[in-house]
Amino acid sequence: MRLTFSALIAGLVASPAFAAGDVFFSLSNTDFIVLLAFILFVGVLMYFKVPKMIGSMLDNRAVGIKSELDEARALREEAQTLLASYERKQQEVKEQADRIVTSAKAEATEAADQARADLEKSIARRLTAAEEQIDSAQAAAVKEVRDQAIVVAIAAAKDVIAKKMTAAEGNALIDSAIAEVDAKLH
Template sequence: MANPTFWVGVAFVIFFGLLFYYGVPGNVMNQLDSRGKRIADELAEAQRLRQDAEKLLKEFEAKRAAAEREAAEIVSSAKEEAERMAREAQEKMADFVTRRTASAEAKIAQAEAQAAAEVRAAAIDAAVKASERVLRQEITGNTAASLVSQGLNDVRSKLQ
């Protein structure tokens, strides 16, 4: 009994006996179990949150892809609309130029006809005056005056 190792062993057994008597190992195990359960719950919650985040990420990626498709469709339709409007503007411009050209050609033709008529009338007047002068110098008297007047009237009516 004088051996110190014996007393250390007895103290050790008494210490563990007291620990078991007061339920320390059970409390420690309960605390470890509750902490393990809490950690497992936190891990499960983290896993659930991760799945939710992945789900949201997939939804946002799908929405982004849909928005990009919609934007591409809008750009495409805007390009088509701009091209259509450009074609319409070109067609309208070509139609306008055609109408203006036709109008100008008609005015030119009318001016040419009017000029030709004026030239013809001036030539007729000049021919009549020249004929009148020549006949007045050649024929004299009342017969001459009536012949000249009648001839001039005939020339005027035939030339016009």
């Protein structure tokens, strides 16, 4: 306060009105009226302690800004922690996805190998069954050909025997066949 008042007095002494030689302390002098109004304004400000209030408001604002900065730092650190956590989780999920893909590929390869082996077994069984059917059909055809050959041979022998044999020879042949069958059966 003393510094402001002394600065005001120094300003009065160095006024251009003093230099001109006019009466400065007159109500008709506008410089004097302005000076009085300024001194009154500064006095009112000092009386109501406006500079102190402004100082405390600025201090409060500084404290508020400091607390906001501290809170912002804390939030930033928390955000960085969360970001690091999410990046770790993302890396873990990526690794797990890679493991799942690798496992799925291995399972698919294994399933394909198993399907190939099953197909080979099925083809082998079908080939075996087809060969057995062919062998059976061949045996049936051979048997049918033999049976037909026997029938033809019997018919041919019957014709030959019937033409060359007499009734007495036929009866003797029948008796010998019966005896031969009887000997083989007992």
